[in-house]
Amino acid sequence: YIYSRFVTRPIRQMAAVTTTMQRLEKDAHYPVNSSDEIGVLGRNINELYQNLWQTIRSLEHENKRITQLEKEKIAFLRAASHELKTPLAALRIMLENMQLNIGEYKNRDQYLAESVAQVDRLAAMVNDVLRSGSVAEQALxxxxxxxxxxxxxxxxxxxxxxxxxxxxxxxxxxxxxxxxxxxxxxxxxxxxxxxxxxxxxxxxxxxxxxxxxxxxxxxxxxxxxxxxxxxxxxxxxxxxxxxxxxxxxxxxxxxxxxxxxxxxxxxxxxxxxxxxxxxxxxxx
Incomplete structure (x- = not known):
């Protein structure tokens, strides 16, 4: 009877500790007081639980990082849309006035050159946006x-x-x-x-x-x-x-x-x- 209690006590204690580990309580830890098979098993359980928590923390950190990146992508797309809208509107006004021969816009040679320059600036901006996305995806x-x-x-x-x-x-x-x-x-x-x-x-x-x-x-x-x-x-x-x-x-x-x-x-x-x-x- 005494030997049975001596063997089963650490097993019951280990069962109680692993139950708290199932609930992912951070402070859960099996006290190892021996170097026999039960002690070795206890150390292995503790190491396994620590590795589990390290993995959980890594996943939480990665999840926060991904969430932040997604927020930044949305903000970037909104900013890009706004930034492209203004020069496109200016370009449309310039071309319409040239089409209607209004005022100074009758000088088509001058304003066609300005329109081409505006298109080039827009193309460069779009290329920068596309390149930034591809580089960021390949970063790691x-x-x-x-x-x-x-x-x-x-x-x-x-x-x-x-x-x-x-x-x-x-x-x-x-x-x-x-x-x-x-x-x-x-x-x-x-x-x-x-x-x-x-x-x-x-x-x-x-x-x-x-x-x-x-x-x-x-x-x-x-x-x-x-x-x-x-x-x-x-x-x-x-x-x-x-x-x-x-x-x-x-x-x-x-x-x-x-x-x-x-x-x-x-x-x-x-x-x-x-x-x-x-x-x-x-x-x-």
Whole structure:
């Protein structure tokens, strides 16, 4: 009788613990007080339950991330619809006035050229929208070990000619830096950041790029954005007044795409005034 109670007591205790585990109570735990078969079984149950909770937490996190992405997609589509509506309406008015030979629109050669330019801007905007969707979908696929410092060198080489047209130069200070990521995704991020630095930096200034195993930083000299502008800088199609004047054909979704891609990858980032300019930091 005593031996029977000695054997059945831990089994009854284990049954009670597994019942609480069925209810997914976080603190459920079987106290292991021996190294015999029952003790080994208890440890295995505890490890299994911990793995189950880790999986649940991962699924909850992924579900929140997907929900947020869906909300951002809806907001993006609404913003895209609004952004396309205005130039389409202007184009229609221009063409109708040309058709009716109204006032200055009788000069068809001039306004046909403006209409073609408007169509080109709309086409570029649509391409940006389509490209942003495809890149975001591929962001976490085909990941492999990637040398960020070499990717930076490629992107800087692409923008050197554009920088020279504004009498700008690059100073690049990088260390061999390897992360696991999708190459197209990271190139898209770096290219957008370097493009912004060139297009919105002061003419004749120097763009500073540093990279090590901890972070990537891109800094340019320009008029720092205000707190209010920084609150909207990652919104789709947002352009600060100075940016709109400098790059009127810019679609305004570059930093939005950067945000989507970095969020999908789970990389932290910061965009803030620094000295007499702005600095974008990506935590690696």
């Amino acid at each position: 696929r085909q990941e492999k070990r990637l040398r960020i410092d070499k990717l930076i060198a490629e992107v800087v080489d692409d923008y050197t000619l554009l920088a020279k047209t504004r009498n700008m130069a690059f100073t690049v200070n990088t260390e061999p830096t390897t992360i696991r990521a999708n190459r197209d995704m990271m190139r898209h991020v770096i290219s957008n950041l370097v493009s912004n630095a060139v297009r919105h930096g002061d003419a004749g200034s120097v763009i500073k790029i540093t990279c090590n195993q901890h972070e990537l930083a891109i800094e340019n000299a320009c008029k720092p954005l205000t707190k209010q502008q920084l609150q909207h800088v990652f919104d789709p199609f947002y352009r600060a007044d100075t940016q709109a004047k400098q790059s009127p054909n810019n679609s305004g979704i570059g930093l939005y795409i950067v945000k989507i891609l970095l969020d999908a990858k789970g990389l932290e980032y910061e965009f803030a005034p620094h000295g007499q300019g702005m600095r974008f930091i990506v935590k690696l």
